Amino acid sequence: xxxLVQHAAExxxxxxxxxxxxxxxxxxxxxxxxxxxxxxxxxxxxFTGFGQxxxxxxxxxxxxxxxxPDARSFALANRVLLLKSPEGxxxxxxxGGLQG
Numbered sequence: 001x002x003x004l005v006q007h008a009a010e011x012x013x014x015x016x017x018x019x020x021x022x023x024x025x026x027x028x029x030x031x032x033x034x035x036x037x038x039x040x041x042x043x044x045x046x047f048t049g050f051g052q053x054x055x056x057x058x059x060x061x062x063x064x065x066x067x068x069p070d071a072r073s074f075a076l077a078n079r080v081l082l083l084k085s086p087e088g089x090x091x092x093x094x095x096g097g098l099q100g
Contacts, residue, residue, distance in 0.1 A: 003087070003089070004028065004040070004041075004042065004089060007042060007085045007087060007089045008024065008028055008042045009042070010085065011042055011085070011091060012024075014063055015044075015046070018059060020046055020047070020056065021046070021047040022044050022045060022046045022047065022097075023044060023045055024042070024043065024044050024047050025043045025044060025094070026041075026042075026043030026044075026092070026095075027040075027041070027043065028042055028043060029043075040051060040089075040090065041089060041090035041091065041092060041093070042085075042089060042090065042091045043092045043094070044091075044092070044093055044094070045093075045094045045095045045096045046068075046094065046096060047093055047097065048094050048095045048096065048097055049097045049098075050097045050099065053075070053076055053079070053095050054076065056095065057072055057076060057095070058072070058076045059082055060093060061081075061083070062082055064083040064084065064085060064086075064091060065083060065084050065086075066081075066082065066083060066084075067082040067083060067084050067090065068082055071083070075095065079094065079095040079096075079097075080092065080093065080094055080095070081093040081095065
């Protein structure tokens, strides 16, 4: 778990450096707000809104390795970008937005 938290801290530093609005979700967030459970990846929601997703996706792919061959197209179609840290930890980024 310690390595997971360290990897999440690295992702957090990247997001803050970009000045992107985000929050951790899933098993990592549950460690703080709920019942402890085993988790092996980092899940987060990145507020991209609608129409600006490409810049966020491209920035993340430049910083982290995709976990699938066409991660960019998959992310733009499904609003989920599947990445991994340099150490191989899975990073699942949900592209969040609100529609009025």
